Amino acid sequence: MMQKIITWNVNSIGQRLSRLIALLDRWAPDVVCLQELKCTNENFPLAAIEAAGYHAAFLGQKAFNGVALLSRVEPTEVVKGFGDSVDDPQARFISGRFGELTVASVYVPNGQAVGSDKYYYKLNWLERLRSHVSASWSNQAPVIIAGDFNIAPAPRDTHDPSAWEGQILCSKRERAALEATMDLGFIDSFRHLNHDTTEFTWWDYRMLGFQKNLGLRIDLLLASRSIQTRLQRCYVDRDERKGDKPSDHAPVILELS
């Protein structure tokens, strides 16, 4: 039986609700990982999502961040936040179990600029993610970690590698931090299935970024190696970035056999 998992940074679920409902209708996904809800738990549009036939587990926050898992089947073992010793109000991690498969929705901090306080918060957050993954799941467990990683994994994942190399989203330490989590036994689904293509998942609202295809591939679905052979297709829903009031990110879709 085919399973379809989507990750999408909506940049405000309130502003994107009609597009989100249309997305559910268009792709009929089994699980959707959302990031940047920009709403509190009280304001989460649960009724509209349930009316579309989906369960929702979510972790909101006032004004910023926020992550959710939408699914046909209600998840078990929902985890919100890392539950580590760090007192952190930023809502950036949620996971749930759907039968055998565990799915996490992550919103990795942006980092602002290399060397800034936010950059070090990002590196520290990525280390907390690695630690959480290591402690939570064996490397045999079927797991998908999907979301806005705010890291372009390789130079070819940017529209202008010479301009981006070493900058925020492309620095050595960010890429090394991503690789440290992947070294626990994960592969980049899109790159695994599309070896030589250059495709992006985010385009700046400014400078006609989308029209000129000045983008980055920063929204990823990391799949555990134990399910590598189940990965069938992974593609970007570029059309979702078109039209009136799009998010600046496009959804990424993974099909599992």
Add this chain to the structure above:
DNA sequence: ATGGCTAGCCCGGCTAGA
């Protein structure tokens, strides 16, 4: 060299995103 949109917050100019 800079900022160029968009969203939230609460109502005008900030912060934040990437």
